[in-house]
Amino acid sequence: MPAQGKSMKDESGQNRFAGAEALLHDVSGLLWHAPREAVEKRLPPTEGEHDYTIGMTVEESAFICGLIRERKPQKILEAGVNKGGTTAVILQALEEIGSNSALYCVDLNPEIEVRNTMAIFPEFSGRARLMLGRDVSAFLEEIGGDIDFCILDTAHYLPGEILNFLCILPYLKDGATVVIHDQTVFLEADHPFVQYIGPASIIACRVLFDCIIGEKLVPNFARGENISIPNIASLIITRETRKYIGNLLSSLMLPWRFLPDRKMIDDVSTCLRKNYPKHYVDYFFEVVQRQLDYHLRTGKPNQHYWETTLKNLQTRFRPEQIAFYGAGDYCRKLLASVIPANLHPGRIFDRSPGTDTLAGIPVLSAMDLRSGNRQGETSAIVITSNAHHAEIYAELLDAELGIEIIDPFNPYRDPERLSLPSHGVQCTNPEW
Numbered sequence: 001m002p003a004q005g006k007s008m009k010d011e012s013g014q015n016r017f018a019g020a021e022a023l024l025h026d027v028s029g030l031l032w033h034a035p036r037e038a039v040e041k042r043l044p045p046t047e048g049e050h051d052y053t054i055g056m057t058v059e060e061s062a063f064i065c066g067l068i069r070e071r072k073p074q075k076i077l078e079a080g081v082n083k084g085g086t087t088a089v090i091l092q093a094l095e096e097i098g099s100n101s102a103l104y105c106v107d108l109n110p111e112i113e114v115r116n117t118m119a120i121f122p123e124f125s126g127r128a129r130l131m132l133g134r135d136v137s138a139f140l141e142e143i144g145g146d147i148d149f150c151i152l153d154t155a156h157y158l159p160g161e162i163l164n165f166l167c168i169l170p171y172l173k174d175g176a177t178v179v180i181h182d183q184t185v186f187l188e189a190d191h192p193f194v195q196y197i198g199p200a201s202i203i204a205c206r207v208l209f210d211c212i213i214g215e216k217l218v219p220n221f222a223r224g225e226n227i228s229i230p231n232i233a234s235l236i237i238t239r240e241t242r243k244y245i246g247n248l249l250s251s252l253m254l255p256w257r258f259l260p261d262r263k264m265i266d267d268v269s270t271c272l273r274k275n276y277p278k279h280y281v282d283y284f285f286e287v288v289q290r291q292l293d294y295h296l297r298t299g300k301p302n303q304h305y306w307e308t309t310l311k312n313l314q315t316r317f318r319p320e321q322i323a324f325y326g327a328g329d330y331c332r333k334l335l336a337s338v339i340p341a342n343l344h345p346g347r348i349f350d351r352s353p354g355t356d357t358l359a360g361i362p363v364l365s366a367m368d369l370r371s372g373n374r375q376g377e378t379s380a381i382v383i384t385s386n387a388h389h390a391e392i393y394a395e396l397l398d399a400e401l402g403i404e405i406i407d408p409f410n411p412y413r414d415p416e417r418l419s420l421p422s423h424g425v426q427c428t429n430p431e432w
Contacts (some may be wrong), residue, residue, distance in 0.1 A: 024220035024227055030066035035092040042120055053117060054085030059221045060232045064179055065093040071177055073149030074101050079136045079164055080153035081107040084114030091124045103128040104143050106136045135264045137167040137271040145171045153181040157197050157257035160204035163268055170275035176237045180209050184231045201257035209233055211248045213240045249280060252287045259295050259305035263312055303338050309408055310343040313380050320346035323378045325392055326385030327363050334384060335359040380404040
């Protein structure tokens with residue numbers, strides 16, 4: 001064994017890590033501040049440290065602008081838009097280098113403030129394509145391939161950016177630049193978002209960047225001999241990125257902070273089936289089922305999952321047309337502390353009702369469901385019994401009531417209803 005305190009050396013006497021890549025890079029010659037400075041002059045004033053339009057530091061914006069000036073992309077995807085401050089900075093950078101690059105801006109939230117910000121810059125009208133209200137996976141076929149610059153800045157908590165990248169990768173060119181933001185935000189203890197979600201959960205961007213292979217550029221924004229581990233970094237997509245993408249897929253087994261709703265699961269699944277080999281898709285399904293089992297059968301309902309499930313239903317049905325089935329302890333927890341009153345159902349059904357009401361909602365018998373449905377009172381029913389969901393689902397199917405049945409405890413029970421192709425679908429991407 002080597003003497004204590006001495007580094008291990010190979011037979012040639014050279015340190016085994018002499019060829020290791022640098023962790024941080026001097027980017028002083030890359031940073032380009034002018035586009036953000038031009039945008040900031042026209043933005044309204046903000047109040048407080050966490051009130052912002054541009055959700056990046058000055059150095060982070062300059063890093064992105066410098067990459068755009070250096071690499072001159074032709075097709076840019078911005079996943080995660082929020083108030084649109086970075087969108088405006090990107091468009092200003094493109095304007096200053098005389099680029100007609102296409103810019104696609106995608107955000108899951110249909111009510112974000114990006115339009116208000118874009119109204120301040122009428123000269124950019126029509127330059128960016130806003131695609132809002134669904135996961136990025138839902139828009140990728142419409143956006144198309146040959147994306148050569150991508151900025152990922154979405155959820156930050158698992159599965160978040162990991163799922164985003166898995167879906168986006170087949171549409172990226174070899175040599176494309178991917179910028180991943182908020183890689184150290186979990187250490188900002190005073191940030192309201194970190195306090196709300198919890199620092200241990202906001203690791204999606206860090207896990208993503210560390211798991212994927214590519215030509216990485218991690219900027220050191222400190223001066224002189226000092227170092228500063230940044231909140232942002234980039235990589236260039238290579239064939240090795242695709243070859244070892246299984247490492248990233250495996251990282252999805254880390255605990256998820258939120259459960260995607262049914263629409264997102266459908267969009268992501270459809271995208272993965274189209275672009276990845278069967279064994280990757282099967283692995284993804286197993287991961288999702290394991291995560292669902294954990295979150296939904298521990299007796300601790302996941303608020304985000306239930307809220308989004310019910311919000312999606314309310315886009316198609318009135319609250320009084322939506323019912324729960326199962327009035328046990330799990331349902332009581334949902335109504336007491338998970339689901340806000342505006343998302344409560346019109347009625348609750350149970351095989352053997354032990355009460356007339358729960359949280360002011362009438363509790364009825366299964367026979368009442370059959371008779372009530374003949375009058376069109378119930379259009380969708382959500383199973384809320386974690387212990388008996390499978391048999392309830394089977395009973396409701398057999399009853400042929402002509403209503404939509406949602407089993408949140410097993411979203412893959414009926415692939416046809418989820419619009420998911422069969423397992424036999426061939427991967428259409430020859431790269432895999």
